Amino acid sequence: MDVYKRSFRYDTSKREEEMDVRKGPWTEEEDSVLKAYVNIHGEGRWNSVARYSGLRRSGKSCRLRWLNYMRPEIKRGNISLEEQLLILELHSRWGNRWSKIAQHLPGRTDNEIKNYWRTRVQKQARQLKCDVNSKQFKDAMRYVWIPRLIERIRASSQSTSGPPSTITSITIESGSVQVDPSLLPELSRTSSGSQVSSVTGLTDCYNPQSVSNYQNNTRNGSGFENAAAETWGRDDVWLVGGGESSMETVWNEENIWFLQQQLHDEF
DNA sequence: AACAGTCTCAACCGCGTATCC
């Protein structure tokens, strides 16, 4: 990569040109300089950080490095099932508002969530040969992926007594998953004002009968949806193996092939 | 072991908005 390539933007880039700003991966030394500076002066005023810390980096670069990598509360490691569930739900509500979504996942950055979406979710859409924004894919998420995630969250919370989730909107207690209704209004519509809605009810929303009801209530069910309703209600169809990630479990090859058939019968 | 293809994620870019003077 050309780490010294120049930008011709007017504002900060103009200054960057003048001061020979460094680009590319950060070194440990740069990290410690940034950390020391932020510890003393606090976050914000990133151009000042760049100017006075001695780093030959742009303010933007300093900000990004701090927010996405160096903040002490940054959480590392795989996105948990609860986090996946929340990302799917919040994305269905807000779309690509990554920073807004990230606000509800403590320790996760917008960049991380964006990467997760692009690498995992969009990949599934590609495999299904449909657009990630298409109704078909959204239905697949809503009626297959999300219910399976909920099922797995419940199963894992029953089988382990590990530390509670750090996600404030979803908590797991004695085998049931509690979801903050303010974040999932669509799913909590039936909870009549209680502070949390149990996913026992949420799962019910996704059983085959409910899917069928949904179809009747919206439009005459298509072949895709009818077949999906019949298939997605059956756990054994989607559970292959045991230890893999929830996505691989749900989107095994056989089922992707099946969904592809159903999706393209529609066209 | 070597190579090719794929995946992951840190970092960059451009643009829109907020703030300052």
Add this chain to the structure above:
DNA sequence: TGGATACGCGGTTGAGACTGT
């Protein structure tokens, strides 16, 4: 009020890691 500057967001890129042949 308007221009300059700073900040934040979403989209994109590409190097390195990983996986399959």
